[in-house]
Amino acid sequence: MSRLSIDTQNRAQRTVEELYKDLERRITASQPGLCPVDLAASFLHICHSQSCGKCTPCRVGLGRLEDLIQMVLNGTADEGTVDLIEETAQSVYMTADCAIGSEAARMVLKGVKGFRDDYLEHIRHGRCMGLQNQPVPCVFQCPAHVDVPGYISLIHEGRCADAVRLIRKDNPFPSVCGLICEHPCEVRCRRTLVDDPINIRGLKRYACEHDAGGPPLVTAPPTGKRVAVIGGGPSGLSAAFYLSMMGHDVTVFEQRKKLGGMLRYGIPAYRLPRETLDREIGYLRQTGFAVETETSIGKDVMIQSLRERFDAIYVAIGAHNDRKLGIEGEDGEGVISAVEMLRMIGDDVMPDFCGLDVVVVGGGNVAMDVARSAVRLGAKSVTVAYRRRKQDMTALPEEVEGAMADGCEILEMMAPVRIEKDEEGRAAALIVQPQLAGPVEGGRPKPVPADTPEVRIPCDRLLVAVGQGIDSRKFGEYGIPIVRGKIKALDWSGVSGEDGIFAGGDCVTGPATVIRAIAAGKVAAANIDNYLGFNHEIEADVPLPRIRFDDHHPLGRINMKERPASERRHDFKLMECGMTEEEAMQESGRCLHCDHFGYGIFKGGRVAKW
Ligand SMILES: Cc1cc2nc3c(=O)[nH]c(=O)nc-3n(C[C@H](O)[C@H](O)[C@H](O)COP(=O)(O)OP(=O)(O)OC[C@H]3O[C@@H](n4cnc5c(N)ncnc54)[C@H](O)[C@@H]3O)c2cc1C
Ligand code: SF4
Ligand code: SF4
Numbered sequence: 001m002s003r004l005s006i007d008t009q010n011r012a013q014r015t016v017e018e019l020y021k022d023l024e025r026r027i028t029a030s031q032p033g034l035c036p037v038d039l040a041a042s043f044l045h046i047c048h049s050q051s052c053g054k055c056t057p058c059r060v061g062l063g064r065l066e067d068l069i070q071m072v073l074n075g076t077a078d079e080g081t082v083d084l085i086e087e088t089a090q091s092v093y094m095t096a097d098c099a100i101g102s103e104a105a106r107m108v109l110k111g112v113k114g115f116r117d118d119y120l121e122h123i124r125h126g127r128c129m130g131l132q133n134q135p136v137p138c139v140f141q142c143p144a145h146v147d148v149p150g151y152i153s154l155i156h157e158g159r160c161a162d163a164v165r166l167i168r169k170d171n172p173f174p175s176v177c178g179l180i181c182e183h184p185c186e187v188r189c190r191r192t193l194v195d196d197p198i199n200i201r202g203l204k205r206y207a208c209e210h211d212a213g214g215p216p217l218v219t220a221p222p223t224g225k226r227v228a229v230i231g232g233g234p235s236g237l238s239a240a241f242y243l244s245m246m247g248h249d250v251t252v253f254e255q256r257k258k259l260g261g262m263l264r265y266g267i268p269a270y271r272l273p274r275e276t277l278d279r280e281i282g283y284l285r286q287t288g289f290a291v292e293t294e295t296s297i298g299k300d301v302m303i304q305s306l307r308e309r310f311d312a313i314y315v316a317i318g319a320h321n322d323r324k325l326g327i328e329g330e331d332g333e334g335v336i337s338a339v340e341m342l343r344m345i346g347d348d349v350m351p352d353f354c355g356l357d358v359v360v361v362g363g364g365n366v367a368m369d370v371a372r373s374a375v376r377l378g379a380k381s382v383t384v385a386y387r388r389r390k391q392d393m394t395a396l397p398e399e400v401e402g403a404m405a406d407g408c409e410i411l412e413m414m415a416p417v418r419i420e421k422d423e424e425g426r427a428a429a430l431i432v433q434p435q436l437a438g439p440v441e442g443g444r445p446k447p448v449p450a451d452t453p454e455v456r457i458p459c460d461r462l463l464v465a466v467g468q469g470i471d472s473r474k475f476g477e478y479g480i481p482i483v484r485g486k487i488k489a490l491d492w493s494g495v496s497g498e499d500g501i502f503a504g505g506d507c508v509t510g511p512a513t514v515i516r517a518i519a520a521g522k523v524a525a526a527n528i529d530n531y532l533g534f535n536h537e538i539e540a541d542v543p544l545p546r547i548r549f550d551d552h553h554p555l556g557r558i559n560m561k562e563r564p565a566s567e568r569r570h571d572f573k574l575m576e577c578g579m580t581e582e583e584a585m586q587e588s589g590r591c592l593h594c595d596h597f598g599y600g601i602f603k604g605g606r607v608a609k610w
Pocket of ligand 1: 180181182230231232233234235236253254255256259260261262263266267268295296297298316317318319320342365366369471504505506507511512513514515517
């Protein structure tokens with residue numbers, strides 16, 4: 001008999017671990033439209049079972065909260081019960097001995113405040129508001145509401161051209177999105193309940209790469225109405241495409257040499273090849289809208305003059321101003337803003353970083369893009385300095401991993417203090433102050449200066465990627481409402497107080513994503529059409545295949561592969577590899593067709609036109 005022994009998991013523990021994993025998947029795939037009161041009850045039950053039960057508030061209080069919420073669900077509560085839930089949760093929050101109990105109570109408090117109406121709906125009418133609105137998760141999560149199950153079923157039948165036509169009904173940039181969309185559609189995919197979410201973006205790319213071309217575009221008869229679009233980025237071009245399809249006479253004004261906005265002057269070619277972008281824009285231009293490049297509105301042409309010449313205006317100017325660090329030495333030679341550098345690359349002016357030490361400041365996707373571009377431009381070393389922890393970066397985890405694989409070094413918890421210059425005024429080093437992960441604010445620990453000396457990071461070039469601002473001054477001077485630099489538009493894109501002026505994309509939301517900008521362009525097109533006195537409908541007219549019943553067994557998700565880092569880090573050629581036919585067939589076969597096997601009001605339904 002030994003004093004100590006090595007613990008091994010027994011069968012029950014192993015099974016519990018597996019069940020935890022299943023539960024994690026189910027929480028990840030929690031679809032929009034689920035009953036929030038029911039979810040609160042389930043979460044609370046888990047929290048209660050995780051409490052040690054040594055203090056009364058936690059042991060008794062959480063149990064009492066469970067009973068009260070159950071009464072709401074059973075229809076035996078009255079309106080006073082909601083107040084009682086709030087008071088009890090507040091009391092447990094304040095008095096529980098440890099963070100486990102108080103956090104569980106805080107969650108209940110958050111819920112009572114956040115979805116009080118749902119509690120009251122259960123009490124007054126014995127039903128759930130959420131159940132009235134249960135959309136297909138992937139369609140709902142895609143800001144442009146692309147018919148995902150529809151196009152996946154077409155891909156599975158080998159009808160890629162039809163799949164692309166169906167996507168274009170809601171999103172005129174399928175090839176672009178197939179490569180760089182941040183795919184929010186996958187976040188709540190119900191296939192996660194079985195194994196992993198469907199690779200929706202990858203399948204979109206496959207469809208575009210196998211699109212043999214469809215029938216020519218047919219636009220509606222001319223309406224005689226003129227629309228000006230300010231900004232030739234994804235939002236402006238989406239609006240221009242749909243408005244031209246509706247028969248309106250559209251002109252896009254773009255201040256740069258070429259169309260594309262941040263698709264050309266931001267996203268590097270190794271993620272979005274210029275030929276793909278040019279082809280996609282070329283297709284949109286078949287609808288016949290006019291383009292005036294190198295024309296800045298507010299400078300070369302005044303907004304008032306557009307007002308006189310056009311019946312409606314869509315403002316989609318994006319977010320192109322660089323943000324400064326605001327530290328000493330930022331005026332040094334060799335300190336370059338990310339926006340400035342990517343803009344040069346967009347116009348095919350490649351900076352020469354051969355043999356140089358490059359330091360990047362920032363932790364977002366833009367920081368990763370400039371860091372990885374610097375590697376491809378021949379830098380000897382690329383170091384990313386970030387003031388928070390690596391896991392708190394806003395960059396996508398795969399972008400951070402990719403940058404590291406490309407050879408970038410990430411220095412976390414390092415806040416920039418000043419830039420050291422040499423005698424000629426050139427940036428020579430970034431001085432940073434090490435940080436400590438402090439109190440959690442907004443879900444991330446706030447960095448606070450650590451009690452350790454400053455660190456000197458030598459550099460020849462310093463790339464600043466700490467966000468973008470909006471050049472909205474001229475629009476504000478004209479009378480368009482501006483709030484903290486952003487153009488203020490309503491949820492239907494109208495600008496209040498300015499009849500006939502609409503706005504959307506990054507200039508309204510702040511720097512966001514391509515698909516959100518596209519969705520804003522689509523919404524603006526529909527509402528501008530109505531404003532002009534029409535109600536044109538956009539539809540794809542693509543018959544869908546019959547539903548299949550062979551998707552039951554857990555099966556691995558097909559992930560996208562990339563060219564080896566040793567090869568890709570030397571060029572700007574596309575980094576990601578597409579799916580093979582075999583992979584696309586397997587992946588498309590995993591879709592559960594929630595549009596058919598759905599629940600709530602969506603059963604069997606789809607939005608065929610808008
Ligand atoms: C480096 C980088 C990488 C990114 N990577 C991704 C990604 O991988 N996935 C993703 O989804 N999103 C990504 N984004 C974000 C995405 O590019 C933007 O959210 C999107 O392009 C916004 O579209 P938009 O049409 O609103 O604005 P923009 O694309 O910025 O287009 C606005 C256009 O308006 C023009 N303009 C501005 N002012 C005027 C004026 N006064 N007169 C005439 N024209 C004017 C600009 O020149 C520009 O062409 C990235 C952004 C950057 C900077
Ligand atoms: S456009 Fe983006 S969010 Fe929409 S379905 Fe495609 S990958 Fe998903
Ligand atoms: S299984 Fe298919 S239909 Fe259901 S959410 Fe995922 S992609 Fe959409």
